[in-house]
Amino acid sequence: MNTTIAQPLIALCRFLPTLALGLIGGGIAYWLRMPLPWLLGAMITTTAASLMGLRLRSPGRGRKGVLVVIGVMLGSAFTADMSGDLLAWLTSLAIMLLATAVMMLFSVWFSRRVAHHSMDTALYAGVPGGVSAVTGMALDSNADLRVVGMTHAVRILILLAAIPPLLSGIGHVSLQPTGMSLDQWLWLPSPKDAAWLAGAGLLGAWLGQRLHLPNALLFGPALISTGLHLSGLTHASLPPSLIAMAQVVIGVSVGVRFAGTSLAEVRHTLIMATLQAVILLLIAIVAAWGIHALTGVSLAAALLAYMPGGAPELSLVALSLGIDPAFVTSHHLLRITVLILVLPLLLHYLKRVHV
Known part of the structure; x- marks a missing residue:
C-alpha cells in the first residue's frame, strides 16, 4: 500500500478506540440530558481516562478536518437578514481587547511572581486563546512547553465545565439537548x-x-x-450527526491533552493553571456584565465572546446553543489576530525591562 495513504489509515485506526470512548461518553451524557452532551461527555470521559493512566491517541489530522467543518458551520450563522447594532458590536470589540490586556497583565504577573515560571513560559502560557498558534510560537522560545500546554488545556477544561452553570444562572438560555428522531439525526x-x-x-x-x-x-x-x-x-x-461528531472530536481533543500526566508530577502546574484560569474567567464575567449593562448586548453571547481561550470550542458552543455565533466568532477572531501580532513585541519588551 502507498505510504502516503497507509500512514493516515494507521493513525485513524489507532485513534478509533479514543473516538469510541468519546462517543460513549457523549451518548451517556445525551441520555442523561446533560447540557452540551456530546462535547462535555466526550471531554469528561477522555480526561478521566487520561488522568487514570490510559494512553489515548490524539485526533491528529482528524482535528484539522473538524476545524474546517466548524468553520463552515460558523459561516452559516451569517445571513443576509442579520440585524444588530453596529455601535454596540464595535464597543464590545473594544472592551474585549481591553479585557484581554488586563488578562495578559494578570497572567504574566501570576506566572512570574506566584508560579515562578520563566518569562517565556509566563507569556505563552498566559495568552487567553489561540492554543495551537501560541504553542507553535513557543517552540522557537525558551518556554517550558509542558507548562504552556498544560495551562491552556486546564483553562479550556475549566471554561467548558463552567459554561452550563453560568448560562443557567443567567437564565433565558435553554441548555437541555433537544430530543431528535432518527430521521432528524440522519438528515x-x-x-x-x-x-x-x-x-x-x-x-x-x-x-x-x-x-x-x-x-x-x-x-x-x-x-x-x-x-x-x-x-x-x-x-x-x-447535518445534526456531523455537528455532534464535531463536538465529540473537540471534546476528545481537550481530554487527550492530559494523556501521560501524573498528578503527583504536575500537581504544582495543575494548581497554578487552575487558579489562573478561574481568575481569568472572573475577569471575563465582569467585562461581559459591563458591556451588557452598557449596550444591552446579550450577556450569554458576551460571556462566550470574552472567555479567555478556545476559539473552536467556544464558537462551537455558541453554534450548538444558538447564542449569536457570528458575534462570538468575530470577537475570538479579532483577539487571536491581535495577540499573534503583539506577542513577539511584548516578549521583547518584557525581557528588556526584566519583569
Missing part, C-alpha cells in the same frame, strides 16, 4: 447544498493558509461560508 442537505458547503471548506482551508490567517483551517472556511450565506447562494446548514 442530509441536498447534493447542490452539500457541494456548496464542501467547496467552502476546501477553498476556505486553502485560502486561510495562503493568507496566513490565525487558526487558518477554522477562519478560512468561515470567511468563504459567510460570503456564500450572506450572498444568498446557499442557506444550507450541516
Whole structure:
C-alpha cells in the first residue's frame, strides 16, 4: 500500500478506540440530558481516562478536518437578514481587547511572581486563546512547553465545565439537548447544498493558509461560508450527526491533552493553571456584565465572546446553543489576530525591562 495513504489509515485506526470512548461518553451524557452532551461527555470521559493512566491517541489530522467543518458551520450563522447594532458590536470589540490586556497583565504577573515560571513560559502560557498558534510560537522560545500546554488545556477544561452553570444562572438560555428522531439525526442537505458547503471548506482551508490567517483551517472556511450565506447562494446548514461528531472530536481533543500526566508530577502546574484560569474567567464575567449593562448586548453571547481561550470550542458552543455565533466568532477572531501580532513585541519588551 502507498505510504502516503497507509500512514493516515494507521493513525485513524489507532485513534478509533479514543473516538469510541468519546462517543460513549457523549451518548451517556445525551441520555442523561446533560447540557452540551456530546462535547462535555466526550471531554469528561477522555480526561478521566487520561488522568487514570490510559494512553489515548490524539485526533491528529482528524482535528484539522473538524476545524474546517466548524468553520463552515460558523459561516452559516451569517445571513443576509442579520440585524444588530453596529455601535454596540464595535464597543464590545473594544472592551474585549481591553479585557484581554488586563488578562495578559494578570497572567504574566501570576506566572512570574506566584508560579515562578520563566518569562517565556509566563507569556505563552498566559495568552487567553489561540492554543495551537501560541504553542507553535513557543517552540522557537525558551518556554517550558509542558507548562504552556498544560495551562491552556486546564483553562479550556475549566471554561467548558463552567459554561452550563453560568448560562443557567443567567437564565433565558435553554441548555437541555433537544430530543431528535432518527430521521432528524440522519438528515442530509441536498447534493447542490452539500457541494456548496464542501467547496467552502476546501477553498476556505486553502485560502486561510495562503493568507496566513490565525487558526487558518477554522477562519478560512468561515470567511468563504459567510460570503456564500450572506450572498444568498446557499442557506444550507450541516447535518445534526456531523455537528455532534464535531463536538465529540473537540471534546476528545481537550481530554487527550492530559494523556501521560501524573498528578503527583504536575500537581504544582495543575494548581497554578487552575487558579489562573478561574481568575481569568472572573475577569471575563465582569467585562461581559459591563458591556451588557452598557449596550444591552446579550450577556450569554458576551460571556462566550470574552472567555479567555478556545476559539473552536467556544464558537462551537455558541453554534450548538444558538447564542449569536457570528458575534462570538468575530470577537475570538479579532483577539487571536491581535495577540499573534503583539506577542513577539511584548516578549521583547518584557525581557528588556526584566519583569
